[in-house]
Amino acid sequence: MPNYNISTIDRIGDITRGIHVKTGVLANTAYFDHNPDVDKPLFTVHGRIRIIGLNCEAVTAFAADASLLKWTFESTTPVIAAADISAVSLTVASIPIGARIMWRGTAVATAPDVSATQASIAVVTDYMDVGLTGGIGIINSHATIATQASGTCLFNLYYLPISEGAYVEALI
Amino acid sequence: MSNYSPSTIARIGDLNPKRGLVCRTATVNNTDVFKATAVNIFKITGKIRIVSLDYEAITGFSADASVPRWQFVSTTPVVALTNISAASAANTSLALGERVVLQGTALNTAPVIDAAIGISVKPANVMDVGSEGGLLHLAIDADVAQTSGTSVFTLCYLPLTAGAAAEALM
Numbered sequence: 001m002p003n004y005n006i007s008t009i010d011r012i013g014d015i016t017r018g019i020h021v022k023t024g025v026l027a028n029t030a031y032f033d034h035n036p037d038v039d040k041p042l043f044t045v046h047g048r049i050r051i052i053g054l055n056c057e058a059v060t061a062f063a064a065d066a067s068l069l070k071w072t073f074e075s076t077t078p079v080i081a082a083a084d085i086s087a088v089s090l091t092v093a094s095i096p097i098g099a100r101i102m103w104r105g106t107a108v109a110t111a112p113d114v115s116a117t118q119a120s121i122a123v124v125t126d127y128m129d130v131g132l133t134g135g136i137g138i139i140n141s142h143a144t145i146a147t148q149a150s151g152t153c154l155f156n157l158y159y160l161p162i163s164e165g166a167y168v169e170a171l172i
Numbered sequence: 173m174s175n176y177s178p179s180t181i182a183r184i185g186d187l188n189p190k191r192g193l194v195c196r197t198a199t200v201n202n203t204d205v206f207k208a209t210a211v212n213i214f215k216i217t218g219k220i221r222i223v224s225l226d227y228e229a230i231t232g233f234s235a236d237a238s239v240p241r242w243q244f245v246s247t248t249p250v251v252a253l254t255n256i257s258a259a260s261a262a263n264t265s266l267a268l269g270e271r272v273v274l275q276g277t278a279l280n281t282a283p284v285i286d287a288a289i290g291i292s293v294k295p296a297n298v299m300d301v302g303s304e305g306g307l308l309h310l311a312i313d314a315d316v317a318q319t320s321g322t323s324v325f326t327l328c329y330l331p332l333t334a335g336a337a338a339e340a341l342m
Contacts, residue, residue, distance in 0.1 A: 015187045019176065048228075048290075050191055075290050080269060083288035107293055127190055129292040132269040133228055133324050137290060160185040162194060162326060165178045 018052035018158035023170045025059050026155075028148035032067045032092070035147060039072055039082055039140035042155050047166030048131040051085075053124055053158035054103035055112075056141065058095050062151040066091040068144045069101050069112065077136040085128060087111040088144055133163045138171070192223045192330040195338040199230050200325070202318035204342070206238045206263070210245070210253055212309040213325050218336030219302035223328040224295050225274040225310070226283075233266035233321040238314035242274055242283070244301055246308035256299065258282040259315065266321070274299070304333050309341070 004012070014020065023042055031040050054071060069089045074082035086103050089112040095101075098118035104110045105126035113122065131137050141155065159168055176184070185191045195214060205211050225242065239259035245252070260272050260283040269289040275281045276297035286292050302308055310327070329338055 014176075015184050018188060018190070019181060019184055050185075052188075052190055073288075073291055075269065078268060080289050083291055085291055105294065108288060108291060127294045129224075129271070130290060132290050133230060135269065135290070160188050160191040161178075161181050162185070162191070162328070163324075164182075164196070167176075167178060167181050 018160050021157045021159070021168045021170050023155045023172050025152050026172065028062060028151040028153060031141060031153060032069070032143040032148035034067065034143055034145060037144060039074070039142050041138045041140050041171045043139040043157050044169045044171055045073075045131040045137040045139060046168070047135065047161065047163035048129060048133055049166050049168060050160040050162055051103075051105060051128050051130060051157065052160060053156065054139070056101040056153050056155050058097055058099045059152040059154055061097050062092055062095045063149040064094045065146040065148050066093045067146045067148050068092070070142050070144070071103055072140045072142055073130045073137055074140065075132055075135055075137040078132070082140060084108050085130065090114050129162060131163070131166065189330060190223070191328050192221070193328070193338070195327045195329065195340050197325040197340040197342050199322050200342050202233060202321040202323055205312060205323065206240060206314035206318035208315055208317050210243055210311040210313040212245070212311045212341050214310040214327050215339045215341055216302050216308050216310060218306065218331065218333040219300060219304060220336050220338060221330040221332055222274065222276060222299045222301060223330060225327050226271045226292065227323045227325045228271045229266045229268050230322040230324055232268050233263055234319040235265050236316055236318050237262040237264045238316045238318050239263070240272065240283070240312050240314040243311045243313055244308050245311060246303070246306060248305070248307040249303065251308070253311070255279055256301065261285055263318070300332060302333070302336065
Protein backbone atom coordinates (compact mmCIF):
# COMPACT_ATOMS: atom_id res chain seq x y z
CA MET A 1 0.00 0.00 0.00
CA PRO A 2 1.54 3.36 -0.94
CA ASN A 3 2.32 5.88 1.75
CA TYR A 4 1.55 9.18 0.03
CA ASN A 5 2.25 12.54 1.53
CA ILE A 6 -0.69 14.90 2.03
CA SER A 7 0.06 17.05 -1.03
CA THR A 8 0.05 13.95 -3.25
CA ILE A 9 -3.28 12.85 -1.80
CA ASP A 10 -4.60 16.35 -2.54
CA ARG A 11 -3.47 16.04 -6.17
CA ILE A 12 -5.10 12.64 -6.52
CA GLY A 13 -8.30 14.18 -5.16
CA ASP A 14 -8.20 16.98 -7.74
CA ILE A 15 -7.83 14.45 -10.53
CA THR A 16 -10.53 12.07 -9.42
CA ARG A 17 -13.22 14.33 -7.94
CA GLY A 18 -12.54 17.61 -9.78
CA ILE A 19 -10.63 20.72 -8.78
CA HIS A 20 -11.71 22.07 -5.41
CA VAL A 21 -12.37 25.76 -4.80
CA LYS A 22 -13.90 26.98 -1.55
CA THR A 23 -15.02 30.26 -0.05
CA GLY A 24 -13.86 31.60 3.28
CA VAL A 25 -15.99 31.07 6.38
CA LEU A 26 -19.07 33.22 5.99
CA ALA A 27 -21.60 34.58 8.46
CA ASN A 28 -25.06 33.11 7.97
CA THR A 29 -26.57 36.50 8.76
CA ALA A 30 -25.02 37.74 5.50
CA TYR A 31 -25.25 34.68 3.25
CA PHE A 32 -28.59 33.34 4.44
CA ASP A 33 -30.13 36.77 4.41
CA HIS A 34 -33.70 36.72 3.18
CA ASN A 35 -34.01 40.50 3.35
CA PRO A 36 -32.94 41.69 0.83
CA ASP A 37 -33.86 38.63 -1.20
CA VAL A 38 -30.86 38.69 -3.60
CA ASP A 39 -28.18 36.53 -5.16
CA LYS A 40 -24.91 36.36 -3.18
CA PRO A 41 -21.84 35.96 -5.43
CA LEU A 42 -19.63 32.99 -4.47
CA PHE A 43 -17.42 31.99 -7.40
CA THR A 44 -16.22 33.63 -10.61
CA VAL A 45 -16.31 31.27 -13.60
CA HIS A 46 -13.92 32.03 -16.45
CA GLY A 47 -14.99 30.25 -19.63
CA ARG A 48 -17.08 27.10 -19.55
CA ILE A 49 -16.72 24.58 -16.74
CA ARG A 50 -18.33 21.31 -15.66
CA ILE A 51 -19.64 21.41 -12.08
CA ILE A 52 -18.98 18.02 -10.47
CA GLY A 53 -20.00 19.05 -6.96
CA LEU A 54 -21.32 22.12 -5.14
CA ASN A 55 -22.31 22.33 -1.51
CA CYS A 56 -22.63 24.50 1.56
CA GLU A 57 -21.21 23.19 4.82
CA ALA A 58 -22.13 24.30 8.32
CA VAL A 59 -18.91 25.46 10.01
CA THR A 60 -20.90 26.16 13.15
CA ALA A 61 -24.47 25.08 13.83
CA PHE A 62 -27.24 26.96 12.05
CA ALA A 63 -29.96 28.94 13.79
CA ALA A 64 -33.50 27.59 14.09
CA ASP A 65 -34.68 29.76 11.19
CA ALA A 66 -36.33 27.97 8.27
CA SER A 67 -34.13 29.35 5.49
CA LEU A 68 -34.12 27.66 2.09
CA LEU A 69 -31.11 27.73 -0.24
CA LYS A 70 -30.70 27.55 -4.01
CA TRP A 71 -27.90 28.34 -6.46
CA THR A 72 -27.95 30.43 -9.64
CA PHE A 73 -25.58 31.16 -12.50
CA GLU A 74 -25.32 34.50 -14.28
CA SER A 75 -23.08 35.61 -17.11
CA THR A 76 -21.39 38.99 -16.65
CA THR A 77 -19.47 38.90 -19.96
CA PRO A 78 -21.63 38.90 -22.00
CA VAL A 79 -24.40 40.08 -19.69
CA ILE A 80 -27.09 37.41 -19.32
CA ALA A 81 -29.46 37.41 -16.37
CA ALA A 82 -29.13 34.89 -13.55
CA ALA A 83 -30.90 31.57 -13.94
CA ASP A 84 -31.45 28.82 -11.38
CA ILE A 85 -29.13 25.83 -11.39
CA SER A 86 -31.17 24.24 -8.59
CA ALA A 87 -34.54 24.51 -6.94
CA VAL A 88 -34.63 25.63 -3.31
CA SER A 89 -33.64 23.14 -0.63
CA LEU A 90 -35.78 21.99 2.25
CA THR A 91 -35.30 24.00 5.43
CA VAL A 92 -31.77 24.36 6.79
CA ALA A 93 -33.00 25.19 10.29
CA SER A 94 -30.69 23.99 13.06
CA ILE A 95 -28.45 21.84 10.89
CA PRO A 96 -25.47 20.83 13.04
CA ILE A 97 -21.79 21.56 12.57
CA GLY A 98 -20.46 19.67 9.53
CA ALA A 99 -23.84 19.08 7.89
CA ARG A 100 -24.09 19.99 4.22
CA ILE A 101 -26.59 21.33 1.71
CA MET A 102 -25.75 19.45 -1.49
CA TRP A 103 -26.53 20.58 -5.03
CA ARG A 104 -27.69 17.55 -7.06
CA GLY A 105 -27.09 18.68 -10.65
CA THR A 106 -29.75 16.42 -12.11
CA ALA A 107 -31.80 19.28 -13.51
CA VAL A 108 -31.99 23.03 -12.95
CA ALA A 109 -35.21 22.40 -11.00
CA THR A 110 -33.81 19.66 -8.74
CA ALA A 111 -33.74 20.57 -5.04
CA PRO A 112 -30.49 20.25 -3.09
CA ASP A 113 -30.31 17.66 -0.35
CA VAL A 114 -29.95 18.80 3.26
CA SER A 115 -28.01 16.35 5.39
CA ALA A 116 -28.73 16.02 9.08
CA THR A 117 -25.19 15.01 10.01
CA GLN A 118 -21.66 15.13 8.65
CA ALA A 119 -22.43 11.94 6.73
CA SER A 120 -23.82 12.83 3.31
CA ILE A 121 -25.78 10.00 1.76
CA ALA A 122 -26.64 9.55 -1.94
CA VAL A 123 -23.58 11.49 -3.02
CA VAL A 124 -24.00 13.54 -6.20
CA THR A 125 -23.23 11.71 -9.45
CA ASP A 126 -24.65 14.13 -12.02
CA TYR A 127 -22.88 17.18 -13.40
CA MET A 128 -23.82 20.40 -15.16
CA ASP A 129 -21.91 22.71 -17.49
CA VAL A 130 -22.07 26.44 -16.84
CA GLY A 131 -20.39 29.38 -18.51
CA LEU A 132 -19.73 30.47 -22.05
CA THR A 133 -16.70 29.99 -24.26
CA GLY A 134 -14.60 33.12 -23.67
CA GLY A 135 -17.10 34.49 -21.17
CA ILE A 136 -17.09 35.32 -17.46
CA GLY A 137 -19.86 34.40 -15.05
CA ILE A 138 -20.76 34.02 -11.39
CA ILE A 139 -22.18 31.17 -9.32
CA ASN A 140 -24.44 32.66 -6.65
CA SER A 141 -26.23 31.37 -3.60
CA HIS A 142 -29.69 32.66 -2.80
CA ALA A 143 -31.56 32.24 0.48
CA THR A 144 -35.31 32.57 0.72
CA ILE A 145 -38.17 32.45 3.22
CA ALA A 146 -36.21 33.29 6.38
CA THR A 147 -32.92 34.84 7.48
CA GLN A 148 -30.50 32.83 9.58
CA ALA A 149 -29.86 34.63 12.86
CA SER A 150 -26.57 32.89 13.62
CA GLY A 151 -24.11 30.26 12.47
CA THR A 152 -21.37 30.19 9.85
CA CYS A 153 -20.83 28.29 6.63
CA LEU A 154 -18.54 27.81 3.67
CA PHE A 155 -19.24 26.82 0.07
CA ASN A 156 -17.31 24.14 -1.86
CA LEU A 157 -17.15 23.80 -5.63
CA TYR A 158 -15.60 20.88 -7.52
CA TYR A 159 -15.17 21.42 -11.25
CA LEU A 160 -13.46 20.48 -14.49
CA PRO A 161 -12.58 22.92 -17.30
CA ILE A 162 -14.31 22.53 -20.67
CA SER A 163 -13.28 25.55 -22.76
CA GLU A 164 -9.66 26.53 -23.29
CA GLY A 165 -8.17 28.17 -20.17
CA ALA A 166 -11.36 27.81 -18.11
CA TYR A 167 -11.02 28.12 -14.33
CA VAL A 168 -12.83 29.25 -11.17
CA GLU A 169 -11.95 31.66 -8.36
CA ALA A 170 -13.69 32.11 -5.02
CA LEU A 171 -15.05 35.64 -4.72
CA ILE A 172 -15.19 35.73 -0.95
CA MET B 173 -6.27 24.21 -2.01
CA SER B 174 -3.99 24.35 -5.00
CA ASN B 175 -3.34 27.15 -7.43
CA TYR B 176 -2.82 25.36 -10.72
CA SER B 177 -1.67 26.81 -14.01
CA PRO B 178 -4.24 26.66 -16.84
CA SER B 179 -2.37 23.83 -18.54
CA THR B 180 -2.44 21.75 -15.35
CA ILE B 181 -6.16 22.44 -14.90
CA ALA B 182 -6.68 21.21 -18.46
CA ARG B 183 -4.70 18.00 -17.78
CA ILE B 184 -6.79 17.32 -14.66
CA GLY B 185 -9.84 17.52 -16.88
CA ASP B 186 -8.29 15.00 -19.26
CA LEU B 187 -7.86 12.48 -16.44
CA ASN B 188 -11.40 12.68 -15.03
CA PRO B 189 -13.92 10.25 -16.56
CA LYS B 190 -16.74 12.77 -16.13
CA ARG B 191 -15.05 14.83 -18.83
CA GLY B 192 -12.27 12.83 -20.44
CA LEU B 193 -10.29 14.27 -23.30
CA VAL B 194 -11.78 17.39 -24.80
CA CYS B 195 -11.71 18.07 -28.52
CA ARG B 196 -13.05 21.41 -29.75
CA THR B 197 -13.33 23.05 -33.13
CA ALA B 198 -12.28 26.60 -33.75
CA THR B 199 -15.11 29.13 -33.99
CA VAL B 200 -16.76 28.23 -37.27
CA ASN B 201 -19.23 30.03 -39.51
CA ASN B 202 -22.66 28.47 -39.32
CA THR B 203 -22.92 28.69 -43.08
CA ASP B 204 -20.04 26.20 -43.31
CA VAL B 205 -21.43 23.59 -40.92
CA PHE B 206 -25.21 23.84 -40.64
CA LYS B 207 -26.19 22.83 -44.14
CA ALA B 208 -28.91 20.79 -45.82
CA THR B 209 -26.40 17.95 -46.13
CA ALA B 210 -24.03 16.20 -43.71
CA VAL B 211 -20.81 18.03 -42.80
CA ASN B 212 -17.97 16.20 -41.07
CA ILE B 213 -17.00 17.84 -37.76
CA PHE B 214 -14.77 15.30 -35.96
CA LYS B 215 -12.55 12.47 -37.19
CA ILE B 216 -12.54 9.40 -34.92
CA THR B 217 -9.82 6.78 -35.00
CA GLY B 218 -10.67 3.49 -33.30
CA LYS B 219 -13.48 3.33 -30.76
CA ILE B 220 -14.33 6.08 -28.28
CA ARG B 221 -16.91 6.75 -25.58
CA ILE B 222 -18.73 10.04 -26.11
CA VAL B 223 -19.08 11.60 -22.66
CA SER B 224 -20.64 14.74 -24.09
CA LEU B 225 -21.08 16.24 -27.54
CA ASP B 226 -22.54 19.66 -28.16
CA TYR B 227 -22.34 22.93 -30.05
CA GLU B 228 -22.49 26.42 -28.59
CA ALA B 229 -23.63 29.61 -30.28
CA ILE B 230 -20.69 32.01 -30.21
CA THR B 231 -22.88 34.55 -31.95
CA GLY B 232 -26.62 34.26 -32.43
CA PHE B 233 -28.03 31.93 -35.07
CA SER B 234 -30.05 33.16 -38.05
CA ALA B 235 -33.84 32.84 -38.14
CA ASP B 236 -33.64 29.63 -40.18
CA ALA B 237 -35.34 26.55 -38.80
CA SER B 238 -32.31 24.23 -38.86
CA VAL B 239 -32.97 20.87 -37.20
CA PRO B 240 -29.47 19.37 -36.81
CA ARG B 241 -28.97 15.70 -36.16
CA TRP B 242 -25.70 13.89 -35.47
CA GLN B 243 -24.53 11.11 -37.77
CA PHE B 244 -21.48 8.98 -38.31
CA VAL B 245 -19.99 7.80 -41.57
CA SER B 246 -17.41 5.06 -41.32
CA THR B 247 -14.74 4.80 -44.00
CA THR B 248 -12.88 1.87 -42.39
CA PRO B 249 -14.82 -0.37 -42.47
CA VAL B 250 -17.22 1.19 -44.98
CA VAL B 251 -20.56 1.88 -43.31
CA ALA B 252 -23.11 4.25 -44.77
CA LEU B 253 -24.13 7.45 -43.05
CA THR B 254 -26.02 6.50 -39.89
CA ASN B 255 -27.96 8.70 -37.48
CA ILE B 256 -26.79 8.73 -33.88
CA SER B 257 -29.52 11.16 -32.84
CA ALA B 258 -32.88 12.37 -34.02
CA ALA B 259 -33.19 15.92 -35.30
CA SER B 260 -33.20 18.54 -32.59
CA ALA B 261 -36.00 21.04 -32.22
CA ALA B 262 -35.50 24.00 -34.56
CA ASN B 263 -32.37 26.03 -33.84
CA THR B 264 -34.04 29.19 -35.14
CA SER B 265 -32.35 32.30 -33.72
CA LEU B 266 -30.41 30.31 -31.10
CA ALA B 267 -29.08 32.91 -28.66
CA LEU B 268 -25.43 33.66 -27.99
CA GLY B 269 -24.16 31.17 -25.41
CA GLU B 270 -26.94 28.65 -25.92
CA ARG B 271 -25.91 25.02 -26.43
CA VAL B 272 -27.47 21.96 -28.04
CA VAL B 273 -26.41 18.70 -26.35
CA LEU B 274 -26.44 15.10 -27.65
CA GLN B 275 -28.28 12.86 -25.16
CA GLY B 276 -26.78 9.50 -26.11
CA THR B 277 -29.80 7.49 -24.99
CA ALA B 278 -30.80 6.04 -28.37
CA LEU B 279 -30.03 6.65 -32.02
CA ASN B 280 -33.40 8.38 -32.34
CA THR B 281 -33.15 10.55 -29.22
CA ALA B 282 -33.15 14.24 -30.05
CA PRO B 283 -30.41 16.56 -28.77
CA VAL B 284 -31.57 18.96 -26.07
CA ILE B 285 -31.45 22.74 -26.42
CA ASP B 286 -30.44 24.54 -23.21
CA ALA B 287 -33.42 25.91 -21.32
CA ALA B 288 -31.23 28.69 -19.87
CA ILE B 289 -28.32 30.29 -21.70
CA GLY B 290 -24.94 29.03 -20.53
CA ILE B 291 -26.36 26.20 -18.41
CA SER B 292 -26.29 22.65 -19.82
CA VAL B 293 -27.56 19.67 -17.86
CA LYS B 294 -25.57 16.42 -18.06
CA PRO B 295 -26.55 14.27 -21.06
CA ALA B 296 -28.75 11.32 -20.15
CA ASN B 297 -26.23 8.70 -21.32
CA VAL B 298 -22.85 8.12 -22.87
CA MET B 299 -22.48 6.50 -26.29
CA ASP B 300 -19.68 4.44 -27.83
CA VAL B 301 -18.85 4.92 -31.51
CA GLY B 302 -16.23 3.44 -33.82
CA SER B 303 -14.56 0.07 -34.05
CA GLU B 304 -11.22 -1.58 -33.41
CA GLY B 305 -8.80 -0.20 -35.97
CA GLY B 306 -11.60 1.73 -37.70
CA LEU B 307 -11.91 5.28 -38.96
CA LEU B 308 -15.09 7.33 -39.03
CA HIS B 309 -16.36 10.88 -38.98
CA LEU B 310 -18.97 12.46 -36.75
CA ALA B 311 -21.09 14.66 -38.96
CA ILE B 312 -23.97 17.03 -38.51
CA ASP B 313 -26.86 17.41 -40.94
CA ALA B 314 -29.03 20.47 -40.32
CA ASP B 315 -31.57 19.77 -43.09
CA VAL B 316 -32.23 23.52 -43.27
CA ALA B 317 -29.13 25.70 -43.69
CA GLN B 318 -28.16 28.52 -41.35
CA THR B 319 -27.41 31.82 -43.10
CA SER B 320 -25.41 33.54 -40.33
CA GLY B 321 -23.95 33.11 -36.85
CA THR B 322 -20.94 31.22 -35.50
CA SER B 323 -20.44 28.14 -33.33
CA VAL B 324 -17.96 25.97 -31.46
CA PHE B 325 -18.36 22.18 -31.32
CA THR B 326 -17.16 20.33 -28.21
CA LEU B 327 -16.57 16.58 -27.91
CA CYS B 328 -15.55 15.12 -24.54
CA TYR B 329 -14.50 11.49 -24.87
CA LEU B 330 -12.65 8.49 -23.50
CA PRO B 331 -10.58 6.21 -25.74
CA LEU B 332 -11.75 2.57 -25.71
CA THR B 333 -9.26 0.89 -28.04
CA ALA B 334 -5.50 1.18 -28.33
CA GLY B 335 -4.64 4.32 -30.28
CA ALA B 336 -8.21 5.65 -30.28
CA ALA B 337 -8.45 9.43 -30.65
CA ALA B 338 -10.63 12.26 -31.91
CA GLU B 339 -9.60 15.20 -34.05
CA ALA B 340 -11.54 18.35 -34.89
CA LEU B 341 -11.67 18.86 -38.65
CA MET B 342 -12.06 22.63 -38.52
